[in-house]
Amino acid sequence: MTSLSDANPADLPSLKRALRSADPEGLLQPIPMDRIFIGENSIDAICGFMGSIMPGVNVLMVADSTPIYRGAENVKEKIYGLLSGRYMVKRLVLSGGGHDIRADEAASRLIQDSMGIADCVIGIGGGTITDLCKHAVYSSGKRVPLFIVQTVLSVNAFSDGVSVMLKQGVKRTAPTMFPTALAIDLALVRQAPFERTLSGFGDLMATWTAPADWFLSHKIGMNRNYHSAPYTILAKQNYELLVNAGKLKENDGKTFETLARVLTLSGLAMGIAGESSPASGTEHLMVHLLDMAAESKNSEIALHGAQVGAASLLASIAWDIFLDTFEPSNIDVDSCFPKEADMKKKVYQAFAALDAGGKAADECWNDYKKKLVTWRDNKDNFIRFLSAWPLFRKKVRTMVQKPEFLCECMQRAGAPTRFCQMGIDADTAKWAITNCHLFRNRFTLADMLFYTGWWNDDFINRITGRAHSMDAGL
Template sequence: MEKRNWDDYLNTEIDCNCGEKHRCDIDKIIVEEGAIGKLSEFIMAGFYHNTCVVCDSNTEEIAGKIVYQELRNNLIQFEPIVLKEKNPLADERTIGEVMVHIAPKCDLIIGVGSGTINDVCKFISYKMGIDFIIVPTAPSMDGYASNVSALITNHLKCTYEVGRAKAIFADINILMDAPMEMIAAGVGDILGKYVCLTDWKLSSIVTGEYYCDFVEALIRDSLELVVQVSSLLKERNKDAIASLMEALILSGIAMSYIGNSRPASGSEHHLSHFWELTFLQENILCALHGTKVGIGTVVALKLYKQAELSLENLEQLKAPNFDEAIWEEAIRQVYGYAAQEVIALEEQVHKNSNEIVYKRRERIIERKEEIISLIQKLPSADEIGLILKSLDAPYLPEQVDISMQLLKNSIVYAKELRNRYGLLQLLFDLDELEKFRAQSMNEFIEMWL
C-alpha cells in the first residue's frame, strides 16, 4: 500500500474554485505500525510541560499503557485520567469528570480512545485553549480530524464547532486488534457519505446552500477507499485497516475544510441521532454510532427511492398545510425531555412553515429532473446492506432493537433535530412524511417490509 503524504492536506490554504479558502491546521498525522513510538518526539518538539493522558478502563488496557511507557521512556511527565465508566458517553457528566481531575496548568491533552474520548478531549482542549493529540484505538468513526465535537447536552445530540487535534497518531498494530464491531462501525460511518453528499447537493439545488465540488471529491475518495477494501476487513488485513483509517481521517479533513459537519453528516445521521436520543431517555444501551449510521444509510436509500416516485407525480401535491399546534404536541410526545429545544429551533427558523415549503416546492418542480438524476446515482439499499452483512454487521433496524414504531417516528420527526435540508425535509415538502404519519402501524410495517 502506497503511503499517503498527509502534508498535502494540512496547514496549507487552498484557494478553491468554490470561492472559499480551505485549510486544516493539524501539524502531524501518522497512520502506520508503531505510530505511538513517534509520540514523544512530537511532544518534546512542542515544548509542552504539563501533559495529561485521558483514557477509559478499556482504552487504557488497549493503548493507554503503551502511551504511558512511551512517555516514561523519554522522561516526559504526565498525569493519567482514567474515566470511571467502562462505556462513557460524550456528555456533560464525562466532561465534568475530566475537568475535575485535569491540572490547571495542563498545556496538552492526549486522548486515547475513539468516539467519546475524542469528542470530550477535543471539546475540553478547545475550551481551555490548549493543544490536543488523539491516539485512536479503533477505526470506528470519522471525527478524528474534524473541527467538531458531537456531544449529548441537555438530552440532545448536538454538534459543536471546536478546534482540531494538533496531531493524530494512529498505530496500525492497535487498530488491527480493535473489535470487529468497531471496524464495521467505521465502515458504516463512511458508507453514510452516499446519503450525506446527496443531501448536500440536494440542498444546494433546492435552497441555494453553498456546495464545494473539491470537498465532495475528497469524501468520494474516502468512500471509494472503503468500498475497495471492505472484503478484506473481516480478515483484519493490515493494508485494509490502514485504508479504512485513512478514509475516516479524510472525511474529518473535509469537515475541517468546510468548518462544519455538512459534507459528512446528513439524513442518515439524523436518523441515528434520533434513535440514540430515544434509547438514552429510556436508559437503554444502544449500538455504536457508526453501526446506527450504517443502518440509517440503508433506511435513507429506501426513502430516496420513495422520494423519486413522489417526484414523478408532483401534480398530485396538495397545498402546504402545516399545523404548528399539532406538530408541537407530537414533538413533545416523541422527543420527551429534548422537545423544548426542538420547538425553539422551529420557532427560530420556520423550516416547516407553509410559505417556506411553498417556495421550496417551486424550486423542486423547476429542477425536478436534476433531483431525480441525483437520486438515481445512489447505490441501492441492498448493495449497502450486503457490504455491512459481509462484516457480520447489523444492517436492518430490528437487528439493533429499533422497533417499527421508533423507525416510523424517526422517519417523520428526526429532521427536526437540525436546520439542515436533505432527504427527510424533501419528503416533508412532498407530503410523504404526512402519509407516513397518518399510516397505522400495520400499514407502515406492510409498506416498509
C-alpha cells in the same frame, strides 16, 4: 499533484494543496491540524512529533482504565514509557464508575482541572476520550497542543473540530477544536473489538445519502455552504472500501488502512465544510431520534455507526424511489407549504412523550419553525428546482448508490443491517423514521418528501418493505 479524489489524510500538505486548487475562492474552512499519522508505527511517530512542537516539558496523558493492546504490548504503558523518558508526564485515568465513561461537562472539567501547567495534552482512546479532550483543552482557554492516539475505527469524529457532549441526557454537538495531531496505528486498531470497527464502517454509509441531502438543500436555497470538495475527497476511496468490505473480517491490512483513511477524510470533510452536512443527513436524523428514545427509556444506546449504517439503507431507498419516480408536473406547489400551527401540532405529537416536562418537544419546535420559515422564503427556488429536475436527477444519480448494492456490501462486511439486531424495536424505529424531519433545522430529502406529500405511513411502509426484501431495515 495528488487529486482530491485520491486525497491521503496522512499527507496533509498535499491534501491542503489539492483543496486550495479546488477552492480558488477560499470558501472552505482551513484544516487546522499539523499532522496525521496512519500506519504501522504511528504511536512512535506521534510521540516523536510531539517533541518537534512541544513548547515545554509537562504532558497530561488522558485515557480510561481499559488496557489496550498492540500485539502483546500494553499501549498506554508503552506511550507512558516513551514520553516519561523525555517529559514530566501526569496521568489522568477517567472512570465511569462501573459504566462506560460519558462525554459530559463533569468529565471535561476533571481534565481541565488536571491540566495545571501542562504544555500539551495527549488523549488515548476512542470517540468519547477524543471528544472530552477536545472539549477540555478548548474550554480551558489554554492554547496548548492536543495529541490524539485513536484506538478504534468506530466513528468519523476524530479529525474534526466539534465534540458530541451529553447535556442533561441529550447529545449535543459543541464546536470545540481539531486535534493538533492524530495517530492511527493500524496494528493497534486491527485488534479493537470488531463490532466497533463495523460501526465505523456503518458511519461511512452516510456518504451515499448525506451529500445528496446537502446538495438538495443547497439547490432549494436552504443551505448556503455547499461545496463539492467534501464529497469528492470521500467518494472514490469510500467506494473502494465498499467493494472490499468483505476483507474487513479477514483483518486485511490494506482494507483497514482504507477504512482509517476514509473515516479521517470524513471528519475532515465536515471540518472544511464548517458543518456536519457532508457526513450527516436524513440517516443521522433518524439515529438522533433513536438515541433520544433510548435515553428517555433509560435503555442502552446502540453503537452510533451501526445505527447509521442501517438508517442509511432506508435513506438510500428513499433517494432511489425519489429519483426514479418523482414527477414535477404532478406537484401542486401551493399545497407544499403547510401552516405553522399544523406543523407545531405535529412536532409536539411526535416528541411530547420523550420527557415529562415537554422540553425536548419545545427544543425541536424552536429549531423546526426556523426551517419552516426558510422553506416558505424559498418558494421561488423550489419552483426553479422543479423546472430543473432532470439536471438535478442526473447529478444526484452520480452521488448515491443503489440500496441493494450498499446492503450487499454491509452484509459482506458482517455489519448489522436491521435495527432489531441492535435491540431497537420496530415501533421505535418506525417512530424515528417517520418523524426524523421534524427534529432539526436541517433540510434533507425527508423534508422534500414531506412537503410534497410523500412522507406518510404508506411511504415509510414502502421503504421498510423494500429494506425487508434485502434483509435490512426494522
